[in-house]
Amino acid sequence: MKGIYIINERWQEKELTREQSVEVQMNALQTYIKESQISTLKLNPSQLNDYYTIPHALLYDLRKQSGIHLDCLVLYSEEVIADFIYAYPARWILLKSYFDKVIFVEQHYKDIAI
16 A cells, blocks of 8 residues: 655644654554555655655645555544645645545544544
8 A cells, every 4th residue: 555644743732742742643653554554655756754744745746746646645633634624625625636545543543442
């Protein structure tokens, strides 16, 4: 399975610092990606990280690739992308259209724990 993941460096969980919130996202996403055997793609060769932090940049890179369609977009939760969805609903729909599914890892782990 091929996918891309987004980490929101500006999102902060209530009781955590911003740095701790990024660490929580990073750990959960990397664990899920490893367990699910997802191969992450780096669309932009000059990109520093294996993940995206800006949905607009991801959409831009996806648009530059002709005919690209990936298995999954992996995010920590709906909450980390909520501001983007609210501010740019059409871009969110377009971004999702490049993937077979959007996976919210936080929900996945909650379902397993129940």
